[in-house]
Amino acid sequence: xxxxxxxxxxxxxxxxxxxxxxxxxxxxxxxxxxxxxxxxxxxxxxxxxxxxxxxxxxxxxxxxxxxxxxxxxxxxxxxxxxxxxxxxxxxxxxxxxxxxxxxxxxxxxxxxxxxxx
Amino acid sequence: xxxxxxxxxxxxxxxxxxxxxxxxxxxxxxxxxxxxxxxxxxxxxxxxxxxxxxxxxxxxxxxxxxxxxxxxxxxxxxxxxxxxxxxxxxxxxxxxxxxxxxxxxxxxxxxxxxxxxxxxxxxxxxxxxxxxxxxxxxxxxxxxxxxxxxxxxxxxxxxxxxxxxxxxxxxxxxxxxxxxxxxxxxxxxxxxxxxxxxxxxxxxxxxxxxxxxxxxxxxxxxxxxxxxxxxxxxxxxxxxxxxxxxxxxxxxxxxxxxxxxxxxxxxxxxxxxxxxxxxxxxxxxxxxxxxxxxxxxxxxxxxxxxxxxxxxxxxxxxxxxxxxxxxxxxxxxxxxxxx
Numbered sequence: 150x151x152x153x154x155x156x157x158x159x160x161x162x163x164x165x166x167x168x169x170x171x172x173x174x175x176x177x178x179x180x181x182x183x184x185x186x187x188x189x190x191x192x193x194x195x196x197x198x199x200x201x202x203x204x205x206x207x208x209x210x211x212x213x214x215x216x217x218x219x220x221x222x223x224x225x226x227x228x229x230x231x232x233x234x235x236x237x238x239x240x241x242x243x244x245x246x247x248x249x250x251x252x253x254x255x256x257x258x259x260x261x262x263x264x265x266x
Numbered sequence: 267x268x269x270x271x272x273x274x275x276x277x278x279x280x281x282x283x284x285x286x287x288x289x290x291x292x293x294x295x296x297x298x299x300x301x302x303x304x305x306x307x308x309x310x311x312x313x314x315x316x317x318x319x320x321x322x323x324x325x326x327x328x329x330x331x332x333x334x335x336x337x338x339x340x341x342x343x344x345x346x347x348x349x350x351x352x353x354x355x356x357x358x359x360x361x362x363x364x365x366x367x368x369x370x371x372x373x374x375x376x377x378x379x380x381x382x383x384x385x386x387x388x389x390x391x392x393x394x395x396x397x398x399x400x401x402x403x404x405x406x407x408x409x410x411x412x413x414x415x416x417x418x419x420x421x422x423x424x425x426x427x428x429x430x431x432x433x434x435x436x437x438x439x440x441x442x443x444x445x446x447x448x449x450x451x452x453x454x455x456x457x458x459x460x461x462x463x464x465x466x467x468x469x470x471x472x473x474x475x476x477x478x479x480x481x482x483x484x485x486x487x488x489x490x491x492x493x494x495x496x497x498x499x500x501x502x503x504x505x506x507x508x509x510x511x512x513x514x515x516x517x518x519x520x521x522x523x524x525x526x527x528x529x530x531x532x533x534x535x536x537x538x539x540x541x542x543x544x545x546x547x548x549x550x551x552x553x554x555x556x557x558x559x560x561x562x563x564x565x566x567x568x569x570x571x572x573x574x575x576x577x578x579x580x581x582x583x584x585x586x587x588x589x590x591x592x593x594x595x596x597x598x599x600x601x602x603x604x605x
Contacts, residue, residue, distance in 0.1 A: 264334025
C-alpha cells in the first residue's frame with residue numbers, strides 16, 4: 150500500500166463509520182471514477198490518479214488538496230506555473246524556508262490588505 | 267490575519283488561539299425566480315475567483331485601491347451565496363453589501379450588536395444566501411450595477427456609494443472556547459478557469475456593482491446561543507470584496523470570468539437537486555422592519571417598466587434534498603458531470 154492509498158483509505162473509512170455516503174462505491178461515483186479503480190488506488194496497486202482526480206478526492210473527503218497531491222508525489226499545475234515564471238527566486242525561497250516553523254512561515258504569507266472604507 | 271487561499275478568504279487569529287481559524291468563499295449558483303414564491307436552496311456551482319486588488323494597482327480605479335481587499339467577478343443579474351467553513355472554533359461574522367448589514371439593514375459598524383443581532387454564528391450557520399427579509403426567509407444575493415436603484419444599499423440609504431461585500435470576523439474568546447472544549451471532553455468521557463489571452467487594460471470609471479434582493483428562499487439565520495460576551499471583539503479582521511462586472515474583470519486581470527450558470531428552468535428540467543437545510547433546535551432570527559420593506563429586483567423593475575432579470579419564469583423545484591446540521595461533510599453542489 151502507498152502512503153497516498155493509506156491516507157485515502159483511512160480518511161474514507163473514518164467518514165464511512167458515521168455516514169454511509171462514504172462507501173467506496175459512492176465516493177467513486179461522486180469523483181467520477183470506477184469503484185474498482187478507486188479500490189486499486191487505495192490498495193496501492195496502481196499509481197495515484199491524475200491531478201484533477203486527486204483534487205476531487207481530497208475535496209470529497211474534506212482534505213487539503215495540496216496535501217493529497219504531495220502524498221501522490223505531485224505538485225499542482227498552478228504551483229508549477231507560479232514556480233516556472235520565477236524558478237530561481239522561488240526555488241531559493243523554498244530552500245530558505247524548509248526548516249522554518251509553521252508560525253514563521255505564516256508571518257510571511259501574504260495578507261489581504263484592509264484599506265480605508 | 268486574512269489570507270487568500272484557492273479563492274477562499276481564510277481568517278486566522280493565532281494571537282487568540284491556535285485553533286481560531288475560519289474561511290469563506292463565494293459560490294456561483296443559479297438565480298432563483300423572483301416571482302413571489304418561496305424556493306428551496308439552489309446548488310453550489312463552484313467558487314467565484316478572488317484576486318488581491320493590489321495586484322492590479324496600475325489599472326484599477328483609485329477608489330477601489332483605497333479600500334484594499336479583493337476583487338471578484340460577477341455578471342449583471344448573477345446570483346451567489348456565501349459558504350462558511352471552520353472547525354469547532356466558533357466565530358461571529360458580519361456580512362454587509364454596500365456597507366449595509368445583510369441581516370438588519372443597518373449601516374456598517376465595526377462592532378457586534380445584539381438588539382437586533384447583526385451577525386452570524388459559525389459553525390452553526392453553514393451558508394448565507396441572501397438578505398434576511400422574514401423569519402426563515404432570505405432574498406437571494408443578485409449582482410446589479412449601482413446607480414439604477416436596485417441594490418439594498420440604494421434602497422435603504424438612497425445613495426450609490428460603496429457597492430461590493432464587506433465582512434468582519436471575530437473569534438470566540440480563548441478562555442470561553444477552552445471551557446467549552448473541556449466540557450465537551452468531559453461529556454465524551456460519559457458517553458466529532460482557463461486563462462483567456464487579453465492584454466490587461468486600465469479601468470478608469472469605477473462603475474461599482476452592488477448586491478440587490480432577488481427571489482425568496484427558505485433559509486434561517488440563527489440566533490447567537492453563546493451571547494455577546496463570548497466574542498473577542500478586541501481581535502477582528504475585516505475585508506472589502508469589490509465586485510467587478512465581466513468587462514472590468516477581463517480588462518483588469520486578463521482572465522475570462524466564469525461562464526454564467528444555467529437558468530433555474532434548465533437546471534430543474536434536468537431533474538437536478540435543490541436543497542433544504544435543517545439546523546436542529548436552533549432558533550431563527552426575526553427580520554427587522556427595514557429588511558421587511560425591501561423591494562425585490564423584479565418588483566422594482568416592474569415599477570420602473572423594466573425587465574432587469576432575464577429567464578425569470580416560475581418553476582416547480584420538486585427534487586429537494588434535505589441536509590442536516592449533524593453529520594459529516596455537507597454537500598450542496600450540482601452533481602459532478604451535469605454541467
